[in-house]
Amino acid sequence: MDLDALAGCLSSSACLVTQTTSGLIIGMLLFLVAVGLTLIFGVLKVVNFSHGAFYMFGAYFAMTAYQLTDSFALAMLAGAAGTAVLGLIFERVFMSRVYGADVLMQLLVCYAFVLIFDDVVRIIWGPEFKAMGMPAAFQVMPLFIAGGVVPPYYLLLIGVALLAAIVLGIGLSRSRIGKVIRAAAHNPGMVSALGINTGLIYGGVFALGGMLAGLAGALAAPVRSLTPGMGFSVLIESFIVTVIGGMGSILGALIGALLLGLIRSFGSLGFPLFTEGLMYLFMVIVLVSKPTGLFGKEAA
16 A cells, blocks of 8 residues: 555646546546447346457457558457447347346356457467557657646547547437337337337347447557457456446446546555455445446336
8 A cells, every 4th residue: 555656646737647547548448348238238138248358359350450551540440340240240140049048048158258259369360469559640749738648549549439428328319229229128029019120229239339349449459468368357347337337327337437447547556456456345335335336227
């Protein structure tokens, strides 16, 4: 425990800006993964334990596309689109067969594919650590805000994640397809009786969740090492985010992810040996005070 270091950082504008920015990029990456997880649960009522694999594939797809095209825009597109297609195939071929089954059966299917996907990555890209590297467009002087150092790429990452949050929020609340998705989440039988293909909705939601996780992986690729199994740790933290924010709540996923990112960032200064523990402690405190999460709703 090093409370002096934490207090010193909180009293320094430069350190405050640097650590806050670091917390925001952690939080935004977690949000993109967690919001797909909570969206799938909210509509399909499936706890997608394989969700972290889509984050991993997004990073590898982006790295490969960047190596082939030298364009980071195309790399992000490849990461998002590739995992959307993968998510759709996975849902139609495998997950659709265990809807309504015991939760343990769903978890076993998902966990089996966690191991399968990790081995697929080892076969295609190899077992060693890989690095995409920072795109040339962002290899420039960092910005200095109140004495703190902020790499321009961090601003892009935060901006893209915020844009995704806004588009997703508006799309689900105001568009026709968003209203259909919300209706399918609450009463799929009625939606089906109205002649709407619920299978298509489920596949689309799963593809959207996979796309968001893949986009997170693509955005993380320039600043993280790529390795088989890299999706598991982010999956656990994403579950913590959805539990804190409330299962099925997009706003809760955003707030929970930002809080967790800041806890990790500042906790690494004051509690370097207990940073992981701080996240779980915060989750326990939230659940004890509000079992449904910050923005969760009581089951009817």
